[in-house]
């Protein structure tokens with residue numbers, strides 16, 4: 001797979017085949033972030049890896065799936081993520097830039113995709129409940145959460161134009177459609 005194919009195939013996945021993802025596999029993904037750029041080279045992001053069944057279940061209860069799919073409560077048992085990576089800002093090491101978080105997330109996503117896995121990045125979660133469940137201290141602020149697993153669902157990209165509806169949806173065959181604005185429409189000078 002060349003780089004563009006990798007990026008194109010790196011679609012958000014919300015239904016997985018149920019295979020677990022080991023702590024070592026999650027660690028290997030975080031290891032990639034070490035090589036990513038970050039503002040002032042501060043390296044202030046910290047990570048927690050969640051691969052045990054009990055903690056995975058607690059996280060699942062406290063994340064919000066697919067805001068646009070109003071009638072879908074999230075994946076059924078057997079189609080849930082194989083593991084999670086949590087990204088934190090640690091007050092002991094100062095603030096990181098928002099951009100650092102995004103770069104780290106996409107690095108993890110592409111790394112996962114390169115080995116046949118897929119992710120769903122979560123910005124919507126109950127931080128207090130998750131931190132309590134995992135026994136994490138007040139120094140840690142959850143800035144992003146990433147579900148990792150082996151993809152089950154089919155996802156396609158639909159080309160749309162500026163001003164068109166950009167809400168993703170599922171069709172009658174359960175194929176997940178993601179509208180993406182064509183490149184020409186993203187340019188400020190046409």
Ligand SMILES: Cc1cc2nc3c(=O)[nH]c(=O)nc-3n(C[C@H](O)[C@H](O)[C@H](O)COP(=O)(O)O)c2cc1C
Nearest residue numbers: 010011012064065066067120121122123124168178
């Ligand atoms: C910063 C960020 C936060 C997101 N938060 C959520 C979330 O809380 N729940 C969810 O189901 N998807 C979430 N997503 C996934 C987006 O909905 C998804 O990226 C978007 O629909 C485009 O699909 P694609 O990733 O396949 O391109 C998030 C993505 C990003 C980058």
